[in-house]
Amino acid sequence: MTELLQDYGLLILFGIIAAQAAGVAGLPGKTSLVVAAILAARGDFQIVQVIVVAALAGILGGYVGYAIGRVGGRRLIERPAVRKRLGRALGLMEKLFEQHGAKAVFIARFLPGAKVVAAPVAGVADMNWLKFALWHAAGAIGFAVGFGLAGYYGGEGAIELVERYGIYSIVPIAMLGVLGWCVVKVIRRRRIEPQAT
Numbered sequence: 241m242t243e244l245l246q247d248y249g250l251l252i253l254f255g256i257i258a259a260q261a262a263g264v265a266g267l268p269g270k271t272s273l274v275v276a277a278i279l280a281a282r283g284d285f286q287i288v289q290v291i292v293v294a295a296l297a298g299i300l301g302g303y304v305g306y307a308i309g310r311v312g313g314r315r316l317i318e319r320p321a322v323r324k325r326l327g328r329a330l331g332l333m334e335k336l337f338e339q340h341g342a343k344a345v346f347i348a349r350f351l352p353g354a355k356v357v358a359a360p361v362a363g364v365a366d367m368n369w370l371k372f373a374l375w376h377a378a379g380a381i382g383f384a385v386g387f388g389l390a391g392y393y394g395g396e397g398a399i400e401l402v403e404r405y406g407i408y409s410i411v412p413i414a415m416l417g418v419l420g421w422c423v424v425k426v427i428r429r430r431r432i433e434p435q436a437t
Contacts, residue, residue: 309363
């Protein structure tokens with residue numbers, strides 16, 4: 241994965257994350273993002289580019305997945321082969337929609353399996369387009385910022401954690417990264433405001 245990202249860079253990152261968000265299972269979206277962020281820490285890319293590419297890919301891929309779900313998704317997910325392969329993730333998404341409504345689209349972006357089927361299932365469920373678009377964009381941006389910063393500041397240890405313990409091991413690190421970034425922004429803003437007055 242590292243060599244592919246070094247050679248073809250952000251284009252591969254975009255393709256993997258967009259396809260995964262559109263509903264293609266089995267792609268290493270999270271790992272690709274973390275590896276790209278580590279390469280950014282080494283100077284191969286700029287972390288802002290990595291995060292922007294990942295966020296745009298997630299947003300656009302999800303919109304495509306929603307459209308697929310809206311147009312022909314019901315027939316697709318009722319096929320036995322699809323149900324067998326994605327049955328657990330589909331069940332999880334249906335349950336999330338029941339419990340959390342539109343927020344489920346945001347939550348799903350951080351859950352293994354659910355992030356693959358969230359957009360198509362939202363389309364199948366005829367979720368309001370504007371609600372879907374807003375919650376999905378927020379989830380895609382949060383995913384890109386959280387895992388991008390975790391990879392950038394956590395280094396190769398972040399990948400080892402994900403491979404050994406799964407996604408839940410890096411969520412606290414990602415949240416700390418986002419929280420730290422927010423704290424830095426608030427501190428900078430407070431320093432600038434008194435000088436401006």
